[in-house]
Amino acid sequence: MFLTFEGIDGSGKSTQARLLAETLRAEGRDVVLTREPGGSPGAEEIRKLLVSGDPDRWSPETEILLFTAARRDHLEKTILPALAAGRIVVSDRFADSTRVYQGAALADLRGLVDRLHAEVIGREPDLTFVIDMPPDKALARGLARRSGEDRFEDMGGAFQERLRAGFRALAAEAPGRVRLIDGDRAADAVAEDIRAALAAVLA
Numbered sequence: 001m002f003l004t005f006e007g008i009d010g011s012g013k014s015t016q017a018r019l020l021a022e023t024l025r026a027e028g029r030d031v032v033l034t035r036e037p038g039g040s041p042g043a044e045e046i047r048k049l050l051v052s053g054d055p056d057r058w059s060p061e062t063e064i065l066l067f068t069a070a071r072r073d074h075l076e077k078t079i080l081p082a083l084a085a086g087r088i089v090v091s092d093r094f095a096d097s098t099r100v101y102q103g104a105a106l107a108d109l110r111g112l113v114d115r116l117h118a119e120v121i122g123r124e125p126d127l128t129f130v131i132d133m134p135p136d137k138a139l140a141r142g143l144a145r146r147s148g149e150d151r152f153e154d155m156g157g158a159f160q161e162r163l164r165a166g167f168r169a170l171a172a173e174a175p176g177r178v179r180l181i182d183g184d185r186a187a188d189a190v191a192e193d194i195r196a197a198l199a200a201v202l203a
């Protein structure tokens with residue numbers, strides 16, 4: 001099974017991905033916890049080009065190509081081998097991030113994103129959790145970290161509002177696969193909802 005977490009920066013995706021992986025492991029399941037951009041040695045190299053530096057460093061088209069190149073390597077080297085071995089893959093971000101960040105919020109390039117995805121990725125998660133919350137609150141969490149990987153966080157509040165709308169639209173577009181989760185609560189309450197949604201799908 002291939003599970004992904006999506007949402008705006010600081011919404012709690014990484015926290016929830018880790019909590020879900022821990023819960024599944026405690027149940028005796030074999031879980032690979034991974035992330036994008038990154039998740040394989042080659043893709044982690046590409047990540048460095050994407051998350052640091054000037055917000056204007058790349059054109060939206062170049063950015064799509066870099067994210068897609070990183071995703072292809074992640075898929076080849078990490079995701080597909082793990083799924084083939086019967087493991088559960090939990091990824092902090094995947095293709096929905098490109099659909100929303102590069103396809104809608106940053107530029108109106110959803111057509112290009114979809115064509116590239118169909119050509120070189122061609123794989124959707126079985127289930128995706130969009131952690132939804134107000135950008136001002138998420139940004140306050142995120143920027144408190146100041147990780148040196150703040151290129152996208154630095155694009156401003158209006159940009160984060162467009163992202164939120166984009167993720168909500170995606171959940172409406174693919175309600176079977178994409179579940180909207182209210183992230184503006186204590187982490188354990190959010191985790192409980194995610195566990196329940198997964199249990200319902202597994203049942």
Ligand code: ADP
Pocket residue numbers: 007008009010011012013014015016141142145183184185186187188190
């Ligand atoms: P993301 O991966 O979406 O950027 P993180 O999981 O890294 O988000 O969380 C961002 C920050 O907010 C971290 O410092 C984390 O500890 C904190 N955090 C995560 N979930 C919650 C929550 N439900 N309530 C309050 N703070 C949270």
Ligand code: TYD
Pocket residue numbers: 008009010013014036037051067092093094095096097098099101102142152153
């Ligand atoms: P990430 O490390 O998940 O950041 P955060 O923990 O702050 O959410 O991702 C780095 C940034 O890359 C993030 O701001 C979102 C952006 N991104 C895209 O723009 N397109 C993509 O396809 C992916 C995977 C990430």
